[in-house]
Amino acid sequence: MELVKVSEKGTLSFKMSDGRIGTSYDSGYIRISSGQSYSEDHYKIYGRPRLHQLNKKIKVYYDEGEYSFNYVRVLIPNQIDRLKALIKYNNKNCK
Secondary structure (H helix, E strand, C coil), rough: CCCEECCCCCCEEEEECCCCCCEEEECCCEEECCCCCCHHHHHHHHHHCCEEEECCCEEECCCCCCCCCEEEEECCCCCHHHHHHHHHHHHHCCC
């Protein structure tokens, strides 16, 4: 996993060991590109890769009804914890 880009807003983009892109946002979200490998040519032709969230979801009930709930993403406010989560994902899924 290597750092590829740091945006003006503080978003860190990493190239994972299988070529996908993992991003860590200042807002607390972490995302990874879909199965498509990242390359400069692919980026120029197709634009940005599609990103999927890695943050865990929790069910939040807003009423007493059985079906009255929403899913909310758990944000990771600490940059170090977001990087640890990306490293863990890289070690487990990007071979």
